[in-house]
Amino acid sequence: MMIHGKPRTVAVIGAGILGAAIAWQLSQRGIHVVIIEKGQPGEGASSHSFAWINAGAKEPIGYHNLNRRSLEMWTRFAAAIGDGGDPDNVGLRWGGKVSWESAPSAAEALVARVRQLQSWGYPTRLVDANELQVLEPALDVGTVAAAEYSPNEGQVEPQMVVDACLRRLRERDCEIEAGTEFYGFRQRDNGRIFGVETTSGGGDVDAVVLATGTDSTRLADLAGVNVPQARSPGVVIRTNPLPPLLHIVPVVYAPALGDGRREIHLRQCADGSMMIGEGDQESLAEDDSQGHADDLLERARRYLPGLKGAEAIPVPVGWRPMPLDGYPVVGFASEAPNLYVALTHSGVTLAPVLSQLAAQEICDGVLAEAVLGPYRPGRFAGLTSEDVASATHPRDAKLR
Numbered sequence: 530m531m532i533h534g535k536p537r538t539v540a541v542i543g544a545g546i547l548g549a550a551i552a553w554q555l556s557q558r559g560i561h562v563v564i565i566e567k568g569q570p571g572e573g574a575s576s577h578s579f580a581w582i583n584a585g586a587k588e589p590i591g592y593h594n595l596n597r598r599s600l601e602m603w604t605r606f607a608a609a610i611g612d613g614g615d616p617d618n619v620g621l622r623w624g625g626k627v628s629w630e631s632a633p634s635a636a637e638a639l640v641a642r643v644r645q646l647q648s649w650g651y652p653t654r655l656v657d658a659n660e661l662q663v664l665e666p667a668l669d670v671g672t673v674a675a676a677e678y679s680p681n682e683g684q685v686e687p688q689m690v691v692d693a694c695l696r697r698l699r700e701r702d703c704e705i706e707a708g709t710e711f712y713g714f715r716q717r718d719n720g721r722i723f724g725v726e727t728t729s730g731g732g733d734v735d736a737v738v739l740a741t742g743t744d745s746t747r748l749a750d751l752a753g754v755n756v757p758q759a760r761s762p763g764v765v766i767r768t769n770p771l772p773p774l775l776h777i778v779p780v781v782y783a784p785a786l787g788d789g790r791r792e793i794h795l796r797q798c799a800d801g802s803m804m805i806g807e808g809d810q811e812s813l814a815e816d817d818s819q820g821h822a823d824d825l826l827e828r829a830r831r832y833l834p835g836l837k838g839a840e841a842i843p844v845p846v847g848w849r850p851m852p853l854d855g856y857p858v859v860g861f862a863s864e865a866p867n868l869y870v871a872l873t874h875s876g877v878t879l880a881p882v883l884s885q886l887a888a889q890e891i892c893d894g895v896l897a898e899a900v901l902g903p904y905r906p907g908r909f910a911g912l913t914s915e916d917v918a919s920a921t922h923p924r925d926a927k928l929r
């Protein structure tokens with residue numbers, strides 16, 4: 530399903546990292562873009578994100594490859610939007626990720642994962658305790674039963690990315706309506722959208738991109754499109770700004786400390802603050818208390834002694850946009866043929882590839898079926914409310 534002819538004006542609803550990136554890509558193709566953002570650009574999931582750019586934690590292979598393709602696009606994307614063509618201006622930092630396990634059972638799983646990724650050609654490798662220590666001398670790694678280094682992974686600052694995209698859009702006279710809420714489509718009987726209703730009055734458009742993160746389920750439903758999501762709260766705390774602590778490898782996954790606890794992950798932001806979370810990229814967490822923040826910092830300090838004296842700053846729960854099966858929802862909706870849905874977890878990693886392909890599909894009418902075919906909104910059309918209710922985890926949904 531697609532629109533007829535190249536649109537002149539496209540409304541992009543939502544200015545998180547995905548909406549901002551798609552808007553920028555559309556403007557690059559000569560489209561007049563109107564961004565509608567109910568709050569401040571970047572303040573949704575993007576501001577809570579750990580913002581680790583990776584393909585190592587992604588499966589099956591098709592989804593791994595999508596993430597990998599995006600990871601490989603990040604430097605070019607960042608240079609294109611960054612002031613002066615400098616990727617540093619959006620906080621892009623490469624250097625890889627290390628992770629290790631101290632318990633033998635967890636070590637087995639880590640080794641199996643590395644072998645699987647290697648069989649897919651991913652440049653991850655096992656390292657011993659000595660090399661781990663050399664890779665990031667600031668760490669106190671303790672007992673190492675197995676360790677891994679993925680040199681191609683990195684991190685970025687989502688807020689800087691959003692701000693950079695919006696600066697480029699302003700240079701092209703695109704309209705950015707922050708503090709304006711979208712609440713309805715102007716739709717013809719055949720489902721085509723000809724305008725949007727917003728708190729500032731709305732207007733006529735040729736196509737709409739819905740990039741509203743967790744709000745997308747409710748908003749897509751206004752056009753009769755089913756985009757179910759799972760509830761996915763996550764907590765990543767911060768510290769006060771600190772001098773550089775991680776000098777070589779920016780992203781660290783350290784083992785759980787004791788039974789029943791989860792592994793922790795940390796990275797240092799461009800402003801010097803440290804981000805600390807626990808579990809994996811889909812772990813559910815809702816404790817955003819000071820006590821929990823103090824506990825996370827204490828556990829991180831065990832592995833990174835340089836955190837001594839740092840202050841734990843709790844951050845309110847972040848809600849991950851999480852399509853019910855855990856995979857992106859990208860493409861035109863058959864119920865509203867000029868409505869383009871863009872909803873995904875791992876949107877920081879995936880922003881370059883999804884934004885480029887979305888702009889291509891919207892502007893040129895060339896559908897990237899080979900890449901995006903598995904991720905179309907239509908896969909949810911036959912989903913019953915029982916299927917949705919019985920899904921305890923995104924990937925349990927009976928969709929594929």
Ligand SMILES: Cc1cc2nc3c(=O)[nH]c(=O)nc-3n(C[C@H](O)[C@H](O)[C@H](O)COP(=O)(O)OP(=O)(O)OC[C@H]3O[C@@H](n4cnc5c(N)ncnc54)[C@H](O)[C@@H]3O)c2cc1C
Nearest residue numbers: 543545546547567573574575578581711742763847876878
């Ligand atoms: C704790 C946590 C850790 C994460 N870690 C990683 C990671 O390490 N790596 C990774 O790749 N991804 C990670 N993610 C996921 C990633 O952050 C998200 O996939 C990404 O930020 C989604 O961007 P988005 O633009 O789609 O959504 P959002 O950033 O949520 O933006 C949606 C925007 O739409 C606006 N909006 C909503 N409704 C309306 C309306 N009616 N009218 C106007 N505007 C509206 C909102 O205000 C918001 O600004 C993490 C997420 C969380 C929460």
